[in-house]
Amino acid sequence: MxxxxxxxxxxxxxxxxxxxxxxxxxxxxxxxxxxxxxxxxxxxxxxxxxxxxxxxxxxxxxxxxxxxxxxxxxxxxxxxxxxxxxxxxxxxxxxxxxxxxxxxxxxxxxxxxxxxxxxxxxxxxxxxxxxxxxxxxxxxxxxxxxxxxxxxxxxxxxxxxxxxxxxxxxxxxxxxxxDPAWWQMKTLVQEGLIGQPLHAECGIFRVGDWGERGMPVDDPNAKPGPDLNWDAFLGDRPKRDFDVSRFFRWRMYEDYAGGPSTDLYPHSYTPVTTMLDLKAPAYAVGTGGIYRYSLSETQKENPDEKVEREVPDTFNMLVDYPGGITCALLGTQGNGFQGTGARGSGAKVPVLRGWEGSLTIQGNEIVFEPSDSTNKEAQRYPIQGEENMGEYxxxxxxxxxxxxxxxxxxAERAYHTQTALIMGYLALREGKTVRFDPEKENLII
Ligand SMILES: NC(=O)c1ccc[n+]([C@@H]2O[C@H](COP(=O)([O-])OP(=O)(O)OC[C@H]3O[C@@H](n4cnc5c(N)ncnc54)[C@H](O)[C@@H]3O)[C@@H](O)[C@H]2O)c1
Structure with missing residues (x-):
């Protein structure tokens, strides 16, 4: 030191x-x-x-x-x-x-x-x-x-x-x-394999609201005092009386969390924004809601359960970038089928589409499929490793x-990725298209 x-x-x-x-x-x-x-x-x-x-x-x-x-x-x-x-x-x-x-x-x-x-x-x-x-x-x-x-x-x-x-x-x-897969795919995109990037899709599908309702309540009788600083927990959030559920299970509440958009999609979308080198978005729209972990569904499992969940369990967004690239982020916590397969921490494998072909992952290979309008050939590239927390x-x-x-x-990549995720969440909440003003570096709702 x-x-x-x-x-x-x-x-x-x-x-x-x-x-x-x-x-x-x-x-x-x-x-x-x-x-x-x-x-x-x-x-x-x-x-x-x-x-x-x-x-x-x-x-x-x-x-x-x-x-x-x-x-x-x-x-x-x-x-x-x-x-x-x-x-x-x-x-x-x-x-x-x-x-x-x-x-x-x-x-x-x-x-x-x-x-x-x-x-x-x-x-x-x-x-x-x-x-x-x-x-x-x-x-x-x-x-x-x-x-x-x-x-x-x-x-x-x-x-x-x-x-x-x-x-x-x-x-x-x-x-x-x-995961080396993303860096290999990024190199292929930079080398022009898919041509001009046009479209990408990614997301996370899983079952369970363990991230919210399932968070452990260490002590149901905990109270603010010398051993628990409730004001410091709230920080800049709205002031309110102490609530043991909010303190330990904060992921359920909109004041502190956002459900899949902010909890899960940083994992699935950061590879995409990195591979396509996406900066600030142009605009975003969002759909979703509390579709599975609603009061009626939860009470089937436990009639005494009081559902306080405020964040969506299902969230989808479309975000477009200047220059003509559109990305779809799809997911729910009510069904874990990944479709084309999962990679690493359980994210659905992304698909990147360009004017001249598409890239995705099957098993341990990166797969290139040419589009009809090009004479490029289909290719497969072995992935040189996998996600590794310690090495990260x-x-x-x-x-x-x-x-x-x-x-x-x-930080810069995280900022641009988070800007898109925030825009999608605000779009769902407000029922509007949310735009990014590149001159003022502000959001327009
Ligand atoms: N990368 C991943 O795979 C991954 C996995 C799990 C969680 N996370 C992230 O880690 C963060 C924490 O999640 P968690 O599941 O550990 O939550 P948690 O509630 O178990 O832990 C948060 C801790 O922060 C403490 N805390 C609250 N306000 C504080 C403050 N002002 N100063 C100091 N400590 C304060 C709480 O008392 C609590 O012990 C989340 O933002 C979550 O998204 C990331």
Whole structure:
């Protein structure tokens, strides 16, 4: 850990950062791999990097496990700080990381000089502000998806700006981007195999609202006080009296979550926006609703159940981009049939269509089908690996050491992808087409 490191990169570059950035510039010119440029800074791997985990629930403990694995497998990282607004979870996390300091306020964790980078694993509505504050405090950021809550377009935009301004390394928790399939397909698209991109489809089909109603309620009698900071949980959300269901099962409520659009589609759509290099959309429409986990359906299973779910279980959107590319995101949590098959974390395999042919995946092969109007031939390409969570973390750390912001799911890409997802969700909610104003960089509803 670099204890002497200043918290504002704008005024001071640490030695590690300076060496990393120089090496990154030099190496970037020679990189020809299918993935983003990963530059190694000579000697910098000998410095142990300190990790702070903000949010120690299910995902935070998952990050804990992966950071530990990486520490034991050559990553030279250690969890040195943990933060949660609920003390039992904070204590559990501290037990799992012997040398970790405990914080109940993430801003105090960000002021800890032993923390070089943070895992942000809080509920969706906190990701944006915590990521911005972390980058401004001189920390590199691994932030769980979604980039922001669906109501926080301006925050998403600010994250991209902050990453640009501070030069901090940012990676979104779309671990499926570690799958070499997407980088191989991106190269094929860049080489012109499908011609001008025209159309893409992707999505996620699965059964169960375990992500919402099924979230664990650790203590039904929990109350706000010194061991549970309800105001800190709410953050910038509407103020309301404490509600144990909202605290533990926040995924059900629109104030904190958005259902498939924000919980699931970052996984399926980030590969598509990456392969087609999509920036800001032109407009989006959305359809869907609570079609399966409605009160009547749920009461068939449990007559005493009180359904509070506010977020859709079924959500589809169409989004068009300037220049004539249209994308369809389809899915429901009421039926798990994937049609053409699933890949990695269960996302339906995408189909990319261009003027001269289409790309998709069958089994462990990328499949190219030419269109009628071209004399290209059908092709199959073996996929050179699969999604790997540990390696996704390792690549992030390599980028941190090199000062290379070009992670496998960087801030700018996350911003553009999240903008489309926000537009789709707002379109469904408002029953309108939502447009993007490229001059003002704003949404028009
Ligand atoms: N990439 C993936 O595959 C994946 C999988 C699961 C979850 N996630 C994401 O991880 C995030 C967390 O999900 P989860 O299932 O772990 O939820 P969770 O409720 O189990 O954990 C969230 C934790 O954050 C704490 N918290 C709330 N407000 C806080 C604040 N202001 N400061 C510090 N801590 C605070 C809560 O007390 C809780 O312990 C979500 O945004 C989710 O989308 C990603």
């Amino acid at each position: 670099d204890n002497s490191r200043q918290t504002n990169r704008g005024t001071s570059l640490s030695r590690r950062t300076f060496i990393g950035r120089s090496a990154s510039l030099a190496a970037g010119m020679a990189v020809v791999s299918a993935g983003p440029a990963i530059a190694q800074a000579a000697g910098s791997a000998s410095e142990k990097l300190g990790v702070g985990i903000i949010g120690c629930g299910g995902r935070g403990m998952g990050h804990m496990g992966t950071w530990k694995w990486l520490g034991e497998n050559g990553g030279n990282v250690e969890v040195v700080a943990v933060c949660d607004v609920y003390r039992p979870r904070l204590d559990r996390a501290a037990q799992a990381a012997a040398n970790a300091k405990k914080y109940m306020d993430y801003r105090e964790l960000l002021a800890d000089p032993n923390v070089d980078m943070v895992s942000i694993t809080t509920p969706d509505h906190h990701h944006g502000q915590q990521a911005i504050d972390a980058m401004r405090a001189g920390k590199d950021v691994y932030c769980e998806k979604p980039l922001t809550h669906w109501s926080q377009f301006e925050v998403a935009r600010e994250i991209a700006r902050t990453a640009r301004e501070t030069g901090r390394v940012f990676q979104l928790g779309t671990q499926g981007m570690s 973390f390792r690549k992030f750390v390599e980028c941190v050491r090199a000062g290379n912001p070009d992670t496998q799911s960087p």
